Amino acid sequence: MRLQHLKTHQQTHLPADQRPQCDYSTDKVHKCDHDQCDYSTEYKQNLKTHQQSAR
Numbered sequence: 001m002r003l004q005h006l007k008t009h010q011q012t013h014l015p016a017d018q019r020p021q022c023d024y025s026t027d028k029v030h031k032c033d034h035d036q037c038d039y040s041t042e043y044k045q046n047l048k049t050h051q052q053s054a055r
């Protein structure tokens with residue numbers, strides 16, 4: 001396994017706020033606006049479901 005590949009793979013295990021952001025197009029990601037919540041999803045429906053279940 002190449003070192004750069006391993007590095008990239010290990011970054012996928014980091015918490016969302018410590019991952020390099022360049023891999024993500026943030027306008028495609030829907031983020032939860034709850035306080036203390038870092039939930040985010042590519043799918044708007046998933047965010048709706050999350051917010052409804054968190055009440």
Ligand SMILES: [Zn+2]
Pocket residue numbers: 032033034037038039050051054
């Ligand atoms: Zn939330």
